[in-house]
Amino acid sequence: MRYLGWVLLIGAGAAIIQSLWIPIKAEAAQFLLETAWIDTLTKGSPQRPWPWADHHPVARLIVPRHGVDLIVMAGDSGEALAFGPGENLEAKNVEGGSRIISGHNDTHFRFMEHVRPGDEFILEGPQNAVRYEVVRIDIVDPDKTAINPAGNPDGLMLVTCYPFGGVSPGERLRIAVTAIRKKHSQ
Template sequence: MARLERRLRILSLAALLGLAGWASWLDGKAWLAQHLIAHAWQTTLDQGVPQRPWPWADTWPVARLTTPTGKTLYVLESTSGEALAFGPGRLAGGIGSDQALTLAGHRDTHFAFLETLENGDSLTVQRADGARQRFQVSSQEVVDSQAHPLQIPRNDRQLILITCYPFDALTPGGPLRYVVIATLTP
């Protein structure tokens, strides 16, 4: 019986160490990805050509979003699940478009800050050509995406940020979306 208990303890310890190692690997990978994306963004600004953060990446940074608290988020050219794991993605609009710059992100990671935004808060977007645009939050609303599909306005003076809602939902992927609209300031 003592042998069995000892083996179970050793097996439990090995499993615990394995889980800790896996969690460390994921955190390390996320940390490295953010540094590679930041480097790709700087290379894009320097060379004027979109740069993938790693050779097999299916996305690249297209803008840099700065929150009211000064946090920097690199916006990626895609809203695929793989891209959204690393940062918010561009859904529509942007340079050369007459549509609002529309970004989507996960409510529990990159776009968690949307929960604390207030009307009047400032957001800054740096475009790939280096130009900076300042936007002021003008409205926030919860929309049922099944009842009211998203219509991206033809207004290149708007920034729209979208994430799932509610922020503290236990299960992801419900029909509610939290939509923040910000207007370009002169």
């Protein structure tokens, strides 16, 4: 019986460590991404956050009302999103379209549950900072409706899985927050 107690205790400890692994990795990665972002600005060329990284920082996303300050990476692959929000590179190439940034709703984009129209996003790039105002929040089934960057020139969209706190992996719905560039922004 004593042996069973130790096995259960070790198993519980392993489960706790495993459940904390993703949030800890996500927070630690932001520190390394912050350093790479500063190096990118200083050196004038993209810098990887660690030697084997397949991605590099392209922007800083600030959401003042929610106390959010995140480094955004080039690309929104599953690997990139494990470390922080990523910019969809295909959308970036759509002329006159919005920039689209995605993130996981259980780590970096937790705040999205509380975003409301009128909230401000600030996207700092290597050359300037642009201010955006949230104008629309949509729940989208990507199998039925594409998240389309066209139609909001110089806009910004933030996208994450929906619902928040959902228990089913691979949830198909998305929350898409559309923001327009403020007129007096750089």
